[in-house]
Amino acid sequence: MPAGGDDDPRFGFLSAADYATARALLTAAGYAEKAIFEMVGLSADSLPRDGGALLALGEAERGSSLETLILLFLIGAPVEADRARQALQPMDAGEWAEAGLIAVEGNLVRGLVRLVPFRGLWLAHDRPEQKQRADFVMGVGSSTVRLMDVAIRRPVRAMLDLGSGCGTQGLFAARHSDRVVATDTNPRAVQFTHFNAQINDLRKVETIGGDLLEPVADRKFDLVLSNPPFVISPDRRYIYRDGGLPGDGFCRRLIREVPAVLEEGGYCQILCNWAHQRREAWQDRLSGWFEGTGCDAWVMRTETEEVAAYATTWIRQTEPDDPARLGETYERWLEYYDRQGIESISTGIITMRRSSGRSNWIRIDEIPPRILGPCGDDIELGFALRDFLETVGDEAGLLEIRPRVSPVARLHQRLAPAAGVWESEEMELRREQGLAAAARVDQYVAGLVGRCDGRRTLRDLIHELAVALGRDPNEVAGPMLAIVRRLIEQAILLPEGVFG
Numbered sequence: 001m002p003a004g005g006d007d008d009p010r011f012g013f014l015s016a017a018d019y020a021t022a023r024a025l026l027t028a029a030g031y032a033e034k035a036i037f038e039m040v041g042l043s044a045d046s047l048p049r050d051g052g053a054l055l056a057l058g059e060a061e062r063g064s065s066l067e068t069l070i071l072l073f074l075i076g077a078p079v080e081a082d083r084a085r086q087a088l089q090p091m092d093a094g095e096w097a098e099a100g101l102i103a104v105e106g107n108l109v110r111g112l113v114r115l116v117p118f119r120g121l122w123l124a125h126d127r128p129e130q131k132q133r134a135d136f137v138m139g140v141g142s143s144t145v146r147l148m149d150v151a152i153r154r155p156v157r158a159m160l161d162l163g164s165g166c167g168t169q170g171l172f173a174a175r176h177s178d179r180v181v182a183t184d185t186n187p188r189a190v191q192f193t194h195f196n197a198q199i200n201d202l203r204k205v206e207t208i209g210g211d212l213l214e215p216v217a218d219r220k221f222d223l224v225l226s227n228p229p230f231v232i233s234p235d236r237r238y239i240y241r242d243g244g245l246p247g248d249g250f251c252r253r254l255i256r257e258v259p260a261v262l263e264e265g266g267y268c269q270i271l272c273n274w275a276h277q278r279r280e281a282w283q284d285r286l287s288g289w290f291e292g293t294g295c296d297a298w299v300m301r302t303e304t305e306e307v308a309a310y311a312t313t314w315i316r317q318t319e320p321d322d323p324a325r326l327g328e329t330y331e332r333w334l335e336y337y338d339r340q341g342i343e344s345i346s347t348g349i350i351t352m353r354r355s356s357g358r359s360n361w362i363r364i365d366e367i368p369p370r371i372l373g374p375c376g377d378d379i380e381l382g383f384a385l386r387d388f389l390e391t392v393g394d395e396a397g398l399l400e401i402r403p404r405v406s407p408v409a410r411l412h413q414r415l416a417p418a419a420g421v422w423e424s425e426e427m428e429l430r431r432e433q434g435l436a437a438a439a440r441v442d443q444y445v446a447g448l449v450g451r452c453d454g455r456r457t458l459r460d461l462i463h464e465l466a467v468a469l470g471r472d473p474n475e476v477a478g479p480m481l482a483i484v485r486r487l488i489e490q491a492i493l494l495p496e497g498v499f500g
């Protein structure tokens with residue numbers, strides 16, 4: 001049994017030298033995303049389990065170590081023992097069996113874990129056949145990737161991956177962190193994270209078992225990343241999914257407790273689900289979660305689902321395809337939501353920054369329509385811009401700034417034919433990378449933004465516009481400044497001294 005937990009057989013190799021040899025043999029075989037893609041035309045994570053993708057391999061690739069490793073650790077098909085031995089040379093297949101990575105059954109060898117090359121890491125985790133285990137350890141899911149893409153990637157001294165699973169967040173963050181601590185309440189997850197840190201030669205990653213912040217209560221971090229068990233349901237079945245507190249209590253508790261381990265100025269980013277309660281504005285309820293935390297907070301909502309759709313999505317992921325059982329689970333979940341007064345559930349990304357000793361701000365909005373690549377820098381920029389808006393004060397202060405349009409902003413215009421000419425139907429300012437904020441504007445706002453070159457004050461620009469329109473500048477200033485505020489918040493306009 002792979003990675004069995006505290007009392008179960010050992011998981012992992014015995015020595016650093018064994019890990020080094022294993023790493024060398026994986027590298028020599030080309031067991032990496034690029035080589036796998038070139039060989040089978042699919043990403044390592046999307047290979048069909050029937051091995052169909054391997055049928056089209058050419059003569060030279062057949063029987064190669066790379067093909068054998070793909071069969072064992074991605075597809076999960078049995079492989080003849082001689083072939084497996086050859087692929088695992090110079091190590092003894094017995095060492096891989098004792099490490100809990102393969103099972104030798106007569107003349108056949110089977111992979112007991114998935115070992116997935118992902119963004120330059122090898123990540124061992126449970127095979128899908130283990131999905132019914134309460135202590136199932138997941139691999140890279142869509143929530144994993146979402147958190148990786150929004151994570152703030154500035155160099156830090158200490159990083160915490162809370163609820164590490166197989167360790168993806170912490171191992172990736174090791175690239176910009178002096179030290180990483182990965183914690184998980186599931187002992188099997190701790191074992192997988194430890195294994196993955198060793199196989200990737202990331203000795204700066206420390207793994208600790210335990211509940212929430214209890215294992216690190218006496219430490220401080222500059223960055224905390226957590227993709228927690230956020231699903232809201234009556235079930236307490238899977239450690240990776242069910243946080244064990246009523247409603248959205250797990251995420252709330254995490255948000256309330258995490259500031260205690262954050263360095264001043266340190267960031268915490270959490271993927272979160274929250275409940276929309278009957279007779280309660282969800283924004284009010286959510287902002288209450290941050291009160292007294294000593295943190296500024298930015299909530300980006302990604303989606304909201306009615307409870308029926310939410311339940312269906314999650315139940316389908318875990319329940320076997322048995323209509324009676326699916327129906328019973330669905331009814332139970334919906335009764336629970338009804339009892340709790342939950343009508344719909346939102347998903348979002350929460351970023352908190354410890355800023356004690358002053359009043360804190362909370363920003364709650366929708367995630368921009370597109371995320372174009374990693375956007376941690378844009379989130380940090382969003383904090384700087386909101387700080388700026390908090391300190392610039394009233395209209396008078398804002399009128400004196402000399403903004404410039406972001407170099408990654410573009411004006412998109414849609415034209416429609418009208419009486420023999422093209423007429424502007426819609427104009428939108430968009431950031432074209434990272435957190436790709438977008439704002440509908442009219443020709444006057446577009447014109448003003450275009451003239452923001454960092455040299456002229458808003459007062460001058462608004463005055464010029466008002467004169468062109470034959471209007472009183474004092475009348476134009478109020479509405480225009482409200483729009484400018486929003487464009488600054490979206491990093492489409494940048495005040496002097498704040499770059500992006």
Ligand SMILES: C[S@@+](CC[C@H](N)C(=O)[O-])C[C@H]1O[C@@H](n2cnc3c(N)ncnc32)[C@H](O)[C@@H]1O
Nearest residue numbers: 144163164165184185186211212227228229240
């Ligand atoms: C959704 S998985 C995320 C795994 C991984 N971090 C990722 O991004 O793919 C949630 C993880 O939180 C862990 N977990 C659940 N309850 C916990 C608790 N009370 N304290 C710490 N970790 C917990 C689970 O074991 C699981 O590994």
